[in-house]
Amino acid sequence: MKVVIKVRLKNGILDPQGKTVNNALHHLGFSTVENVRIGKLIELDMKENNRNEAHVKIEEACRKLLANPVIEDYTYEIAED
């Protein structure tokens, strides 16, 4: 199965990269852009038939490695079986 994981900085944590890109967009004339936040997208190919089992493993992988719970939140979806 294919899993798509999105890792974002938690709300309220300053994202200097997003801020800089926001400014760059304004310079290019995209004046209606109000805020930019930048995160990571991680794709996994998993050899896993059991969806419940997959959820447990993905959660664990996110908590232990893929996201840093001090500063980041994650969401994921199983894109295809």
Added chain:
Amino acid sequence: MKVGIIVFPGSNCDHDMYYAVKTMLGDQTHFIWHQEASLKGFDAVVLPGGFSYGDYLRAGAIARFSPILQEVVHFAEMGKKVLGICNGFQVLTESGLLPGALMRNRNLRFICKNVYIRAENIDTIFTSKMKKGQTLSIPVAHGEGNYFIGDAGYQGLIDNNQIVFRYCSAEGKLTDTDNPNGSRDSIAGVINKKGNVLGMMPHPERAIEQILGSADGRYLFESMIS
């Protein structure tokens, strides 16, 4: 005292650290490759600066799973001295030995310059030779040194006196301009509750000889060795 310096693929301050510790201490300094799994006989370990595993995913995130790191966690639990500098600090926060996290510098630039830091807590095994509020000139060199910690964690640091160094002006004042990377409350270094694990972004090993600009880093090594 026997000191081990842990070498990860991508460490690049390991030899500076070796030189500093050896100069301050004499013979008992050893490199420890990250694949090794024992710290038997060591009294202290240092996690040096660099870009362990290329900073992939997040700085320090992969080094944390090195075989030797499991041993460092046990070593710390036994109350032995663990010092993490720069990338070593990032590894210590990622591994949960120290609270908080190190994020991208607020100006997004890699900052390499001399800064001043203030000794905030001198009742530690790493700072006992300093004076309270003493200003030290020590270089920083990092892209991700912006120390972040949530409100509850921050209160914990204050309550337990865990903030060891803050960035300051030459006169020892805390100002936003003298906070190079945007760290919360100008934090440059923190210690664990137990008082045996210190992490800091500035590089004391680059400040042990006046001819290279500053010898203020010696206070830390002298404290650690005494």
